[in-house]
Amino acid sequence: MPRRLPIPVTAPDDRPNTEPASTMPVLTSNYPAARAGEATLLPTPQRVSAPPDYSGRGVTIAFIDSGFYDHRDLRGRVRAYVDATTDSITQPRRIEKSLYTSWHGMMTSVIGCGDGATSGGRYRGIAPHAELVLIKISNPRGGVKEDDILRGLEWVLAHHARLNIRIVNLSVGGDYVSYDGNHPLHAVIRRLTEAGVLVVAAAGNRSVNYLYPPATSAEAITVGGLDDNNTDNRADWRLYGHNYGLGYDGSAKPDVVAPARWIPSPVMPGTSVAWEAFWIGAFLAAQHDHPVRKLVESGRANRTVEKLFGTAHLEDLLSTLQARAYQHKLIDTHHQHVDGTSVAAPLVSAVAALMLEARPTLSPAQLKRAIVQSAQPLGHQPSERQGAGVLDASAAVRLALAM
Secondary structure (H helix, E strand, C coil), X not given: CCCCCCCCCCCCCCCCCCCCHXXXXXXXXXXXXXXXXXXXXXXXXXXXXXXXXXXXXXXXXXXEECCCCCCHHHCCCEEEEEECCCCCCECCCCCCCCHXXXXXHHHHHHHHHCCCHHHCCXXXXXXXXXXXXXXXXXXXXCCCCHHHHHHHHHHHHXXXXXXXXXXXXXXXXXXXXXXXXXXXXXXXXXXXXXXXXXXXXECCCCCCCCCCCCCCCCCCEEEEXXXXXXXXXXXXXEECCCCCEXXXXXXXXXXXXXXXXXXXXXXXXXXXXXXXXXXXXXXXXXXXXXXXXXXXXXXXXXXXXXXXXXXXXXXXXXXXXXXXXXXXXXXXXXXXXECCHHHHHHHHHHHHHHHHHXXXXXXXXXXXXXXXXXXXXXXXXXXXXXXXXXXXXXXXXXXXXXX
């Protein structure tokens, strides 16, 4: 059972609330263009103009990340789970969950390839039929260093043929700046590319004029971020605060940018945030049949809120819950919005899966060329920070079909 939270939560007095349920206040999420009680966050496929005829079927993507979670939106499509946290690499039959390390990998994999089961399809990924290999690399101290990334990539190099891995997603970064072409991460990505595996790497979120391996790999697609302000109006689009600079060969990085803000993602089950989302989600979605909302509307929330959250009462329950919704970026009971190039990278990986579904014989170099050539430049943003421009999934698939 989720632990009780030492969070200030307010409750009304114990007098019955005779106000009709339909007039009870509704909370709002804090993303642009949010409307109370409505789902107005743009689905990810819409953000990148993903073609509806392709879903990544028959393509396997490897996600290398700190850890993972057996999320409902991925059920039935995880081909292998790999524990590469030490040199003694194993393939456990079950995904070993650690709440500390699992969230990041759950987020990246579901954003790219979730089928939307938890949201009734609204927040599905771009490649909801792709298969996955999930490779946990956080070391015994819970961190991710270059040696850990290298260990995961070398495992993929050794096993990609057996599992038909065609794409590797790296939403993790290295330790030091390096322009050495023989850096171990550069070298293993070069070998993977030669073996027919596309590597996609996040640029990083520091808004500085340098990058770290693996984002400096010449062969990888390095992905920066776009803030689309939750709108299709390109005039409102801005770049995210990502790293930019050069690859080890002197090429400009990032190669492209993809949506990196206001991205729908699952709340990590079993955490304190998930427990709060259960309470608050009823007011975000105006769910009058939700037991929590019924409790408040009945006027019996006073003692129950204190029991659930373990706190004393403040003046205004709903305003306190609204503040918590903003703090956790909650969309509904099961989802929050997230940001960073860590979530932009899996969008590019997923689009590459659509391209391979459409044309399975494409090489990593062809995939990269098509994604770069089909990107749409932002005319009002500096070229050194946006690469070729914004990811355009439909244009990339069309170009892939023409190759």
